[in-house]
Amino acid sequence: MLGYTLRRMASAIPTIFIIVTLTFFAIRIAPGGPFDLERPLDPLILANLQRAYNLDAPLWQQYLIYLGNLVQGDLGPSFTRRDFSVNDLFAQGLPVSILLGSLALLAAAIMGTFLGAVAALRQNSWLDNAIVAIATLGITTPNFVIAPLLSLLFGVVLGILPAGGWSDSNPAYWILPIVTLALPQVAVIARLVRGATVEALRANHVRTARAYGLPGRVVVGVHALRAAMLPTVSYLGPTAAALLTGSVVVETIFGLPGIGRYFVQGALGRDYTLVMGTVVVIAVFVVLFNLLVDLAYAWLDPRVRYD
Amino acid sequence: MPKTAISDHQGDYKKMKKRDLLTASALALVLSVAAASAETVMNRGNDTDPASLDPHQTQTVSESRVLNDLLEGLATVDADGKVIPGMAESWDISEDGTVYTFHMRDAKWSNGDPVTANDFDYSLHRIMDPATAAGYASILFPIKNGEAVAGGNMPLDQLGVRAIDDKTLEITLENPTPYFIQLLTHQSALPVHKASVDEFGNQFTRAGNMVTNGAYMLDSFTPNDKLVMVKNPNYYNADKVAIDRVNWIPFDDISACMRRFQASEVSICSDVPGEQMDYVKANLADALHVSPYLGTFYLPIKGAEGSPLKDARVRKALSMAIDRDFIAEQVWAGTMLPSYTLVPPGISNYVDGGITVDYADTDLFDREDEAKELLEEAGVAPGSLTIELRYNTSENNKNTMAAVADMLKNIGVNATLNEVEGTTYFNYLREGGQFDVARAGWIGDYDDPQNFLMLYTSDTPFNYPRWKNPDYDALMAKAAATTDLTERANVLSDAEKLLLDQQPIIPILSYSSRALVASNVEGYHDNLLNDHLTQWLSLN
Numbered sequence: 001m002l003g004y005t006l007r008r009m010a011s012a013i014p015t016i017f018i019i020v021t022l023t024f025f026a027i028r029i030a031p032g033g034p035f036d037l038e039r040p041l042d043p044l045i046l047a048n049l050q051r052a053y054n055l056d057a058p059l060w061q062q063y064l065i066y067l068g069n070l071v072q073g074d075l076g077p078s079f080t081r082r083d084f085s086v087n088d089l090f091a092q093g094l095p096v097s098i099l100l101g102s103l104a105l106l107a108a109a110i111m112g113t114f115l116g117a118v119a120a121l122r123q124n125s126w127l128d129n130a131i132v133a134i135a136t137l138g139i140t141t142p143n144f145v146i147a148p149l150l151s152l153l154f155g156v157v158l159g160i161l162p163a164g165g166w167s168d169s170n171p172a173y174w175i176l177p178i179v180t181l182a183l184p185q186v187a188v189i190a191r192l193v194r195g196a197t198v199e200a201l202r203a204n205h206v207r208t209a210r211a212y213g214l215p216g217r218v219v220v221g222v223h224a225l226r227a228a229m230l231p232t233v234s235y236l237g238p239t240a241a242a243l244l245t246g247s248v249v250v251e252t253i254f255g256l257p258g259i260g261r262y263f264v265q266g267a268l269g270r271d272y273t274l275v276m277g278t279v280v281v282i283a284v285f286v287v288l289f290n291l292l293v294d295l296a297y298a299w300l301d302p303r304v305r306y307d
Numbered sequence: 308m309p310k311t312a313i314s315d316h317q318g319d320y321k322k323m324k325k326r327d328l329l330t331a332s333a334l335a336l337v338l339s340v341a342a343a344s345a346e347t348v349m350n351r352g353n354d355t356d357p358a359s360l361d362p363h364q365t366q367t368v369s370e371s372r373v374l375n376d377l378l379e380g381l382a383t384v385d386a387d388g389k390v391i392p393g394m395a396e397s398w399d400i401s402e403d404g405t406v407y408t409f410h411m412r413d414a415k416w417s418n419g420d421p422v423t424a425n426d427f428d429y430s431l432h433r434i435m436d437p438a439t440a441a442g443y444a445s446i447l448f449p450i451k452n453g454e455a456v457a458g459g460n461m462p463l464d465q466l467g468v469r470a471i472d473d474k475t476l477e478i479t480l481e482n483p484t485p486y487f488i489q490l491l492t493h494q495s496a497l498p499v500h501k502a503s504v505d506e507f508g509n510q511f512t513r514a515g516n517m518v519t520n521g522a523y524m525l526d527s528f529t530p531n532d533k534l535v536m537v538k539n540p541n542y543y544n545a546d547k548v549a550i551d552r553v554n555w556i557p558f559d560d561i562s563a564c565m566r567r568f569q570a571s572e573v574s575i576c577s578d579v580p581g582e583q584m585d586y587v588k589a590n591l592a593d594a595l596h597v598s599p600y601l602g603t604f605y606l607p608i609k610g611a612e613g614s615p616l617k618d619a620r621v622r623k624a625l626s627m628a629i630d631r632d633f634i635a636e637q638v639w640a641g642t643m644l645p646s647y648t649l650v651p652p653g654i655s656n657y658v659d660g661g662i663t664v665d666y667a668d669t670d671l672f673d674r675e676d677e678a679k680e681l682l683e684e685a686g687v688a689p690g691s692l693t694i695e696l697r698y699n700t701s702e703n704n705k706n707t708m709a710a711v712a713d714m715l716k717n718i719g720v721n722a723t724l725n726e727v728e729g730t731t732y733f734n735y736l737r738e739g740g741q742f743d744v745a746r747a748g749w750i751g752d753y754d755d756p757q758n759f760l761m762l763y764t765s766d767t768p769f770n771y772p773r774w775k776n777p778d779y780d781a782l783m784a785k786a787a788a789t790t791d792l793t794e795r796a797n798v799l800s801d802a803e804k805l806l807l808d809q810q811p812i813i814p815i816l817s818y819s820s821r822a823l824v825a826s827n828v829e830g831y832h833d834n835l836l837n838d839h840l841t842q843w844l845s846l847n
Contacts (some may be wrong), residue, residue, distance in 0.1 A: 032734030035442065038748065039366065040737040040768040041363075042445035052440035055619045057718050081530055082359035083512045092529055148562065164563055165556070166532050223663035252560050255567075257532035259558070281485045 001298070005291065012287040016280065023279045025061055027272055034079035034270045035116060053079060066151065066276070075280065076273035080265070086277035090259055094281070096166065097246035097258035100174060104181035105243050109236065111182070112189025117225060120197035131190060136185030147180045147253040154204065164255040177254045188239075189232055196228035203227065229300055237293035241285035245278075328355055347846055349553040349828075352564040352576040356530050356557040358473060360512035362497040363441040368750060368837070371494040372577070373555055376536055377839045378497040379521040381409050381476070382488050385524065386843035388834030390488055394422055394498070394520065395476070404483025404790045405451075409476040415541040416500055416637070417524045424470035426520075429467045430498040431478075443495045446752055449487060451479040483790045485656055486755035491663070493752050522548050522842035531557060538840075549845035567795040568594070574846070575831070575839075580702050584640035587823075591619050594823045597642050600831035601751035602818035603759065604643065605650050608698075608811055609742050609772040616743060617690055620685040622810035624678035628718045632817050638706045639816065646817040649763075650756045651801055653835050656792055657756045658800045664807060678718045689719030694743040697725045697731035704746055707815075711744075733801050736771045744844040745771060754836060756799045757786065763806055774811035 035041055035049050050056045054065065069076055075086035119131040155163025155178060167173045200206060201224050209223045246260025259278065266274030298304045352552055357370040362378060365371070375383070384392035392398075395409035414422040431450070434441045437459040448454045451467025467479030478486060490496065499511070502517035507516045517525045522544065523536035534555040538548050556573060558564040562583065564576040569591075579587055579595065608625070610616025631645030647664040650657060666674050679689070696712055698704040705726060712722035722744075726734070736745060749769075751758045762769040764783050765776070782802035789795040806812070820837035830844045 030731070032730040035736060036730050036734040037366065038729075038733055040733065041442055043768060045440070048437045048440040048457075048459075049442060052438075068417055080358055081356070081362070082364050083509075083528070084530065089530060093531070100331060148566070151563075151566050155572075156566055158358055163566045163572055165572060166529075198654065247724075251531065253563055255556065255558065255563055257529050261531055265559075268728070268730060296677070 001295075005295070008291050008294070011127075012284075012291075013289060018282050019277055019279060019283045020067070020276065021063075024066060024272075024278055025059075027267070027270075027275050028059060030267075030270065032270055034272065036270065043158065047210075052253075053077070066273075070280070073181065075277040078271055078274050080269040081129065082275065084274050089262065089274070090277060091280060092188050093246070093257055093259035093262065096256060097260060098167075098244050098255070100177050100181060100258065101240070101243035101246065104178045104185065105236070105240055107178060108182040108185035108189055108192050109232075112186045113193050113225075113229075113232070115186070116190040116193025117197055117220075117228075119194040120201065120228075121220065123198060127192075135187040135190045138183050139191075141184075142249075143180050143184065143247070144249045144253065146183060147176075150176045150180060162252070164254050174296070177256060180250050180254075181247060182256070185239060188235065192235055193228055193230045196231050197224060199226040200228040217255040226300055233296050233300065234293055237289040238286060241289045243280065254298050320731075337411060346551045347549060348554065349550045349575075349841065349844065349846060350554045350556055350567075350573045351841070352568070352573050353555050353556050354557070354577050355559065356534070360517065360525065361509075361527070362494045362499065363430075363439055363444075364442040364538055365494055369557075369577070372839075373534060373536075374494045374840070375521065376523045376553065377517075377519040377521045377525060378499075379414075380491050380493075380496045380498065382491045384834045384836070384838045384840065386830050386834075386839075388832075388838045390492055390835040393492075394427070397833045398488070404485070404754055405480045407478045407480070407487065408471075411474045411476065411479070412543065414520060417519045417539045417541050418500075419517070419541060420500070420502070421473070422498070422520050424476035425473065426498045426501065427476050428468055428470040429501045431496070432463055432466055433499065433504075434495055435466055436463055441495070443493075446490065446493060446495050446640040449480050449482065449484040449490065451481050453481070466496050480786045484787075485790075485792055485795065486753050487759060489655075489753040489755060522840070523553060526552070533557075544842065552722075553841050565591075565823065568825070571825070574825040574828050579642075579821040579823055581640060581642060584642060588640075591823060595657050595828060596824055596831070596833055597819050598837070599644065599651070599653055599835060600818040600837050601651055601654065601754060601822040601835050602749060603646060603649055603814050604707075604748045604816040604818060605649060605745070605812045605814040607736075607742075607745050607747055607771040608813065609745070610694075611741060611743075614743070615685060615687045616694065618685045619809050620681045621687060621692075622813070623808075624681040624685075624718060625715060625720065626810055626813040627674040627678040628682070628714050628720075629670055629813065629815055630714055634707055634710050635712075635816055638710055639703060642819050643795045643816040644819060644820050646814050647807070648803060649806065649814050650759045650799075651751070651813065651817040654751070654756055654759075655754045658796045660685075662803050662807070675717050682718065682720075686722075690721065693721040693723065695725050696722050696734070696744050696746075697727060697742045698746040699729045700726055708746065711815075722822045737768050739771075739773055742771075744813075747771060748818070749813075753838070756796075757783075758805070760786075760799055760802050760806070763811065772811045774809070776809060777804065779809075781804050 033055065035046055054192060066076065077085050078089060081089060082171045108117050115131050117129040123130050154161040161175055162173050165173055206219060206224050209219045242249045246258035248260045248264045251258045263278040266278060354369040357365060357373050359365055362374050365374065379393045381393055381395040382390050385391045392415055394411060396412035397410045399408045411424050416422055433439055434447065435453055435456045437457060444457045452461055452465045455461035456463055456466045458801045470476050489580050498520060502520045503511045503516055510516055514525050514527045519525065519539060522539055522542045524539045526535040526537045526636060528534045533763045536553045538551050539545060542548065561578050561580045564573060565580060567573040568576050608616055608622050617619045635645045647667045648661055650661055652661055696708045698708050708724055711725060714767055716721045749759060749762060760783060762765065764780050779802055782798055786795050786798040789798055827842055827846050829847055831839055
């Protein structure tokens with residue numbers, strides 16, 4: 001198991017290297033640069049700035065400098081937020097995104113599994129139909145609709161929660177963003193769990209367990225649900241990576257200092273290093289969570305072994 | 308204390324108070340609650356975070372809002388946007404208008420150091436130093452040798468700035484520049500604290516490192532969250548500053564600011580969503596501030612070689628066909644004013660009421676007829692000319708250009724739309740890219756017509772059509788050398804008449820500033836430069 005984990009981690013390095021290289025050159029294809037604002041700069045001044053940021057060097061040289069710094073864990077200076085390095089920005093923003101993302105993920109996993117299992121056990125009842133209908137609505141309603149509605153309802157009309165903003169210490173500010181992030185995931189997970197549970201309940205090993213006369217809650221809880229978790233777990237891997245690295249829409253609408261906005265802000269402002277940094281962080285999260293999913297498989301499914 | 312003034316920190320105190328009331332620390336906490344409640348806090352919305360708090364690395368309006376609270380230049384502005392003495396309590400101007408002698412007031416930095424003439428001597432040299440790579444150094448080119456120094460063609464010590472002693476600063480200019488004091492209120496002329504720049508290098512703007520001389524000090528800055536400032540006890544006017552703590556909150560999404568305004572979480576929004584103007588007028592009429600702003604929205608015209616657009620008559624015909632009133636009222640919901648001139652109304656140092664364009668008051672149908680005649684004279688048959696209208700992504704730009712395209716159809720000119728993402732768009736224009744008709748906007752840096760008319764002198768990067776006219780350049784040069792303000796205004800107005808007669812640009816709107824201001828905010832006076840320093844505001 002340990003050997004497998006180490007091998008997987010080593011194989012992630014070339015993956016990330018390829019992602020970094022492709023991104024580095026892809027973003028340079030976009031016309032314009034970090035200093036192209038609505039008010040053009042004096043050419044003299046533009047030359048000074050490009051020199052200061054090494055942008056006057058040949059592209060391959062800039063690439064080597066970037067790689068060299070990256071290996072040392074330095075993501076470089078931000079072009080559009082000049083008082084901060086990209087590392088500073090992530091040090092401030094990543095904890096916020098991870099906090100919100102993991103709470104949303106936890107809420108979605110618990111709620112989704114519960115609703116999905118209930119729907120499967122009461123298959124084709126009115127409860128099942130209601131859960132499936134709500135889940136479908138949850139999947140199809142985009143968060144840029146849900147977020148302002150929640151903010152208007154709870155922040156402006158009812159006035160019981162902040163309409164936006166952030167506080168590290170006051171969870172009242174966390175509730176609406178978490179709900180917005182979790183809702184579509186609850187819906188997806190509920191549907192996945194329902195489908196897998198319905199199937200697992202008909203599986204041979206569950207029928208065998210029933211034939212042994214095991215009590216219903218053991219059959220469902222230990223034997224059926226455990227098998228039913230497999231598709232959910234493989235869904236949760238990439239989802240966790242996405243949730244924990246922040247959401248542009250949710251952060252913009254609620255005004256949260258996570259890292260989700262940096263990718264879009266960086267891309268629009270041609271903040272090369274900020275875009276690169278975001279890509280690196282997301283790539284690391286995706287690789288990490290895929291590894292965790294594979295390890296979880298071994299634990300959930302007795303047939304899977306890594307040696 | 309009003310609801311808007313409760314910061315989340317105080318909310319925390321309240322919760323802690325309940326929980327820990329019976330513990331030994333209760334007394335201390337009650338005391339801190341009392342202290343915190345006495346504090347007046349204002350949450351102010353801003354368009355976006357500052358790219359930097361180093362004034363020499365900034366150029367936008369949203370940065371100036373924050374910086375003008377933290378730092379104060381030789382001159383500053385009052386609640387009405389009028390220039391008043393700042394760190395200099397007075398100044399003398401030499402007979403020929405080229406040497407300014409500033410007499411410093413007794414003022415301190417937030418760490419207690421005195422503010423001296425040397426601080427400004429250092430700061431003005433720093434922004435012009437090519438090594439600083441200051442994006443907006445060019446605005447200070449009126450200072451003697453400024454352009455040569457910033458371009459690295461002359462040593463830094465040749466810059467026309469020197470501290471005669473701690474209390475006296477002398478600035479020498481290239482030419483008499485009647486707007487020079489105005490210019491000193493721009494963020495590029497704000498001072499930085501030399502000792503902390505030397506000690507912390509590019510980290511000198513961090514909270515804890517930054518030393519300021521304005522009404523506020525930096526408490527913390529979390530990107531995309533808020534920038535917190537607290538009152539500077541060493542500020543010379545500190546006893547008149549009513550707001551103790553300012554939370555500047557960036558809003559990428561203007562609607563988000565409006566929701567938080569309605570939830571009384573924010574006292575001022577720096578903009579209003581244009582597409583919700585009807586709702587705002589109906590429901591937030593008392594809070595809505597729409598006021599003329601020193602800026603112009605215009606359409607530069609270029610055209611390929613040999614295109615009819617190279618003919619001034621054709622350009623004039625296009626201009627005549629555009630119904631500015633419709634665009635201002637319908638597309639922009641009355642938040643912009645119709646305009647025919649590049650220099651916006653209400654500007655200082657200009658001819659009374661600005662210049663007038665002869666067809667501005669003509670009925671639109673007559674204008675269209677006249678435009679068709681002009682096209683015919685220029686040999687453009689109806690329906691034979693198709694032009695592309697290019698604009699940067701924005702709902703209002705798109706609607707404006709769609710309206711323009713419709714209007715041009717009335718004089719037999721076909722127009723297609725081409726929407727381009729912002730950075731790409733401005734890069735293309737700056738690089739001298741080819742286009743037919745584009746859109747551009749300009750917000751004045753200082754209250755003087757030169758700041759607008761200089762855009763169309765030959766060889767400025769702002770001159771997107773790359774229009775060159777030696778007479779225009781000569782008039783601008785003459786204005787720069789003219790000290791008599793009336794005479795200068797006349798020369799500048801001649802230049803603008805020439806510009807609008809040749810019509811390389813079609814001005815269509817002048818900007819308004821839009822804001823939401825809570826009813827308990829005092830001291831927010833609408834002004835042309837949209838300057839609202841927090842030190843002039845109070846909450847009741």
